[in-house]
Amino acid sequence: MRRSNPSFVLATLTLLGSLCSMANPAAAQTDLQQDYQAQLNEYSVVRLTADLSSLTENERKMLPLLIRAADLMNEVFWQQAYGDRTELMNQVEEPAGRKLLSINYGPWGRLKGNAPFIDGVGPKPEGANFYPQDMTKEEFEQHLKDNPDDEDAFKSLYTLIRRDRNGDLGAIWYHDMFRQQATAADLLDQAAELAEDDGLKKYLTLRAAALRTDDYQASDMAWLDMKDNTLDIVIGPIENYEDAMFGYKAANEGFVLIKDKEWSARLSRYAQLLPGLQRDLPVPDAYKQETPGTDSDLNAYDVIYYAGDCNAGAKTIAINLPNDEVVQLAKGTRRLQLKNAMQAKFDRILNPIADLLIDESQREHITFNAFFGNTMFHEVAHGLGIKNTIDGSGSVREVLRNHFSALEENKADILGLYMVGKLYEQGELTEGQVMDNYVTFMAGLFRSVRFGASSAHGKANMTSFNFFRQEGAFARDTSGRYRVDEEKMAAAIAKLAERLITLQGNGDFGAAGEWLDNMANVSPGLQADLDRINAQGIPVDIIFEQGLDVLGLNSNE
Amino acid sequence: MPIVIPPQAGMTGVVPLRLRMGDSPDSGAGITELLLNPSKIL
Ligand SMILES: [Zn+2]
Numbered sequence: 001m002r003r004s005n006p007s008f009v010l011a012t013l014t015l016l017g018s019l020c021s022m023a024n025p026a027a028a029q030t031d032l033q034q035d036y037q038a039q040l041n042e043y044s045v046v047r048l049t050a051d052l053s054s055l056t057e058n059e060r061k062m063l064p065l066l067i068r069a070a071d072l073m074n075e076v077f078w079q080q081a082y083g084d085r086t087e088l089m090n091q092v093e094e095p096a097g098r099k100l101l102s103i104n105y106g107p108w109g110r111l112k113g114n115a116p117f118i119d120g121v122g123p124k125p126e127g128a129n130f131y132p133q134d135m136t137k138e139e140f141e142q143h144l145k146d147n148p149d150d151e152d153a154f155k156s157l158y159t160l161i162r163r164d165r166n167g168d169l170g171a172i173w174y175h176d177m178f179r180q181q182a183t184a185a186d187l188l189d190q191a192a193e194l195a196e197d198d199g200l201k202k203y204l205t206l207r208a209a210a211l212r213t214d215d216y217q218a219s220d221m222a223w224l225d226m227k228d229n230t231l232d233i234v235i236g237p238i239e240n241y242e243d244a245m246f247g248y249k250a251a252n253e254g255f256v257l258i259k260d261k262e263w264s265a266r267l268s269r270y271a272q273l274l275p276g277l278q279r280d281l282p283v284p285d286a287y288k289q290e291t292p293g294t295d296s297d298l299n300a301y302d303v304i305y306y307a308g309d310c311n312a313g314a315k316t317i318a319i320n321l322p323n324d325e326v327v328q329l330a331k332g333t334r335r336l337q338l339k340n341a342m343q344a345k346f347d348r349i350l351n352p353i354a355d356l357l358i359d360e361s362q363r364e365h366i367t368f369n370a371f372f373g374n375t376m377f378h379e380v381a382h383g384l385g386i387k388n389t390i391d392g393s394g395s396v397r398e399v400l401r402n403h404f405s406a407l408e409e410n411k412a413d414i415l416g417l418y419m420v421g422k423l424y425e426q427g428e429l430t431e432g433q434v435m436d437n438y439v440t441f442m443a444g445l446f447r448s449v450r451f452g453a454s455s456a457h458g459k460a461n462m463t464s465f466n467f468f469r470q471e472g473a474f475a476r477d478t479s480g481r482y483r484v485d486e487e488k489m490a491a492a493i494a495k496l497a498e499r500l501i502t503l504q505g506n507g508d509f510g511a512a513g514e515w516l517d518n519m520a521n522v523s524p525g526l527q528a529d530l531d532r533i534n535a536q537g538i539p540v541d542i543i544f545e546q547g548l549d550v551l552g553l554n555s556n557e
Numbered sequence: 558m559p560i561v562i563p564p565q566a567g568m569t570g571v572v573p574l575r576l577r578m579g580d581s582p583d584s585g586a587g588i589t590e591l592l593l594n595p596s597k598i599l
Contacts, residue, residue: 239596239597310597314599315599316597316598316599317598317599318597318598319596319597319598320597321596323596375598378598379598448599451599457598457599541599
């Protein structure tokens with residue numbers, strides 16, 4: 001618009017000037033709301049339901065108790081991750097902003113590398129709210145040098161570190177700090193009274209005791225002894241990712257689960273095949289001398305409630321628990337495939353990504369069974385390979401230090417695919433075809449790298465992507481669609497498996513670092529494809545509508 | 558108005574107890590190391 005009348009221009013400018021000075025807060029408000037809304041749009045809302053028809057009357061009565069117990073973990077996790085939830089919520093009026101606070105359990109965007117999304121909030125403390133916010137790593141370590149008797153309590157998974165009146169550091173047990181653990185324990189005891197399965201009854205009783213004392217070992221053992229239960233609950237302080245300062249502190253969470261017995265039956269035999277698969281690994285004998293355990297079990301569940309740590313930011317679709325090494329050595333671990341959450345991510349995220357990026361002729365290879373299988377065999381593959389270096393210098397984990405997790409996650413992905421190939425060859429897998437797993441894995445790389453390229457899983461994804469490209473395992477056409485070459489992919493998987501197991505077995509810290517420096521990068525081409533996914537508005541993750549109402553179980557029942 | 562998170566948000570006024578040696582249920586050395594391995598998939 002051109003205006004030649006100077007007085008009009010002047011009038012307009014004056015008007016604009018006065019509008020601007022008055023409208024600034026409103027404009028800022030709009031920006032803020034748009035920003036909140038943009039971050040909310042990264043999540044797709046999923047109703048968390050499951051088939052309850054197989055539940056007994058007592059099991060239906062147990063569900064509200066278990067859900068209430070799990071729900072209490074929300075309050076505990078808020079304290080661990082941030083602090084006073086109510087005070088923070090009171091400072092934000094916009095519904096979208098409040099929703100975002102709930103999803104993130106605090107003012108930092110978990111899908112945004114923890115960038116603050118509330119005006120005036122600083123960066124997230126490395127140690128979240130597990131430690132005093134003015135405490136440095138050095139102060140913590142100096143305290144332990146001066147007070148060696150405090151080591152166990154200070155490094156415990158189940159204590160907070162706080163200052164006393166004199167400003168000295170002290171530790172306080174979760175069960176002393178968080179009354180919610182005792183309330184949850186009472187609810188678990190009530191549920192135990194209704195439990196018809198002896199294993200579940202015992203577990204619930206021991207878990208209740210554990211929440212009152214923060215000694216979880218007996219309950220973890222009992223959890224692994226349960227075999228025939230339909231209902232399950234994972235509850236308490238469990239994972240330590242939230243403590244990015246030391247990784248000493250566990251964060252509280254709760255999952256309420258219903259076992260899918262039909263799918264679980266299909267999975268039960270894979271663990272038995274592990275020794276044979278270990279012998280078939282594409283590495284020299286020196287790297288496959290260890291014998292994998294076969295006592296770990298693998299089950300499919302529908303989740304009906306997520307609370308606390310597992311409900312924050314990106315949601316968990318598979319877990320391998322317990323984390324207590326003593327229990328792992330005694331009884332192995334349980335691998336839980338969370339089927340309905342997986343299905344939701346497949347439908348809402350993976351499928352749209354495949355529509356955008358997978359060549360039309362291979363689109364049919366994107367299947368839920370392959371997505372489920374890749375996730376499952378990833379978990380199983382953690383049990384294969386090599387745990388101690390071949391020169392006897394120690395465990396691979398100790399020797400490779402900060403490079404270990406990225407290599408181990410990559411190994412799990414790649415050996416998982418390798419196993420799938422073997423199982424098709426052996427006729428153990430008959431539904432679908434190995435290309436389903438390859439193409440679905442390819443599309444899955446784009447899905448999971450969006451959670452952060454610098455995490456262990458992110459580095460693993462980048463390594464696979466770059467290695468496959470080098471080996472010609474996929475081609476990208478000029479329209480930006482990917483096509484997998486079946487033979488070259490199979491060869492690349494075997495070659496990468498060999499490379500990763502060798503790096504682990506050799507335990508060469510420098511070589512591992514160099515490998516990751518070269519391989520675990522987001523290339524400009526890949527970044528452009530990730531930008532296309534974002535531009536399409538494909539969600540990054542899911543949030544839940546969940547609880548008794550969603551399940552059709554109200555309190556009158 | 559900027560929001561400032563108070564130091565020790567939600568924990569003001571708490572005087573910590575000092576734990577005794579041996580109270581910890583997880584005094585085994587390898588446990589935190591083990592936990593550095595991601596045990597979940599997103
Ligand atoms: Zn893994």
